[in-house]
Amino acid sequence: MLLWLQLMLCGGPLAQVLSYQLELQESVTVQEGLCVHVPCKFSYPWLAFIGSHMFWFQKGADVDHDPPVATNIPSQKLHERTQGRFFLRGNPQAQDCSLDIIEVNMGDSGTYFFQIGKYSYLDNMLSLNVTALTHTPDILIPRTLESSHPRNLTCSVPWACEQGMAPIFSWTSAALTSPGPRTHLSSVLILSPRPQDHGTNLTCQVYFPAADVMVGRTIQLNVTYAPQNTAIRIFQGNRTVLETLQNTSSILILEGQALQLLCAADSNPPAELSWFRGSPALNATPIYRSPILDLPQVGTAEEGDFTCRAQNSLGSQHVSLHLSVACKSEPRTSGVLGAVGGAGSMALLFLCLCLIFRVKTRRKKAAQPVQSMDMSPDDSSDSGAHQDQSWMDFPEDHPAPAEASPISREEQELHYAFLQFPKLKPREQESINTEYSEIKTHK
Template identity: 25%
Template structure:
């Protein structure tokens, strides 16, 4: 059989008993006769044999069955499953020790040594054999524990290992640097969330590591926070996502609040086409079976262009010439608008939130509006009208005709004035007389003299200059009518003669 070099430091477990088989001078002894080995370890099966003198050893080999195949016992070194792992360490005199490496669970079996001499019937089998049990390490752990509990993990196998065995523990495939083992136990006192993970164990000096077992440490929500996307400036119309970040086990139920009002649930709270009404303080609440916790508040500050722009007139009552008037541009925007323009008609007349007019005059009457601007847009207010009141001024009298009174007729005088509101109270006076001779916008003069009007509104009054109405033409006209009456018949005869002459000439 093929002899190979043995790997260093073979592990031999538990000597249970030493049993020898002999008949006269024929014998095979196994030490130990029962071996418990870890999966993937190397096992040494120690063996000695004797035979009568005068015999020469021709062949030695190991086998795992006492049944012949094709008239022969199968040589283990010729079995493909063993040939690369089996090393014969003995000789052809009395040592029959072998070494089996990388043992598997399938290697659990009883093994026998057989030797053959040069004499007829000079062969022997050690039928007591070596019983090999291959075990796998298993971690025994509770599936779920709560933070603060004490937990014991056990590294177990199907057969007892030596008391001298030293156990190594791994979490997430990394060896635990702090030794907290007691024999084959790992004690976690006051377990923390950081203790969650995949645990496995091994025996010092051996490469085999047990299958991993998940330790699940449950705990109430902690480290609750809210992230905002996008993280920059939020403008009205944007889509905004709030994400509740919660560390808890099991995963927590999430609820969202704006102020004290519940607005949604789920880890993500999305606002599509955000408006200024969505501005405010938000927080999330994380809750599982072990407790609940609120996040700190985050503020959504939604930017938007000016809107609801209006003009407020200080002293919204009657504005009288000479008053001081202030126009205030009221604007709803975020950030607040700092750029304002004032327009009268189509002309820019000022800037700033407030437009002041000291000692206002009628020339300041008209329609005003303001324009509010921030970095997100601009908007005009509706127009407001400044209607400046003032007493009558530039009062004058307008005469119809020449101002000469003709018999049977009169001269009409009109009182012209500039005032706001229009002067509807007009009085007429004849110069040097204290009593009014008439009222109303127009006055009919029936006699000669100097006349003037006085216009009144609620803000004051003013009199016009006097105009002269003469009666001289009236006297001359009477004389002219008398002469026509005296010579009327003569004139008529002359007129009739001229008419007859005209007819004859035709």
């Protein structure tokens, strides 16, 4: 019997009944502005009368004169710093000494001890560590943001505590917005997205006035919209020739030149870009499925309309360009010029020869050689009837010779012609040259 009593007193249930004990988490860390619940259980000797008044004091306080930070006595004056934020809601009959702290601030860091009646549990104290608030709000977008379709966006702080002053929510966005319903820990924003809102920032900030701290979160809006501002850019080499946003645009290209057409459109999701000849029909097959259409050598076959179509799941848009091809004129070569010049020279020479021949013919008719006629006796009977006469026409400055003698063909008068052709110069394309020939005659 004595041995059993010793075991009970040394460490058994009886020892626990006869001593003061506290079950408490010795160190607790909480972020600024939040709330914390610290579980606590106490025990005391069963023969002791402790009463029902419970207190929490900060380490170093004089329990007889300094106010506690928390108590279960409603009329008890509390420490000014913890008034309305520290709560001792435990039941002494249940031996519950749990402590609730709301809207924790940096000044709450420190060590605290529990007291019931006149007994203070100084062997087990609570160490409270307050750190900066690192939590950020949650922004919830229920569905995809589509242009011209309003959506409700919710900003919430589920990690904050329900007690205390309500946090203040604020929204910042370039989009069209209007306020929606709110709760203690959330706020709703009605957003009417537009294509220009895609990629812009939306920010939700939450201010905790009791702790004087603010946190926020920023997201980028992902707004979907049909293709718009579809355009065709025309390149020749490394330079841009034309950019068209209208279906009436046209361009004139010299035959044989290279051309590059680049199609671009503003859309989300990105549009599929396709090229068509003429206007794209409902089930038309594109000639090319790429933003870039290369025309390495433009000819008359490429003349007409080229249409780019931009299409995504929300719609389509197309833009056309009319291409006109100017035919290239053939350059005149030196061989052609020589042939033309030679033909002209031959024609001129032929005309000169004809002129000389005509002059000589007229002179030969005017100056015939003297012919000798033998008058035979048989013809003398007819001489009286008529007599042939022979004559020659000499120039006045040359007297007639004493005796006329027959003139041979070799002694006929000679006429000379001197032809002088200026040297032909090759003429340039599209220019007209006049060719001259000089004719000089010498007797």
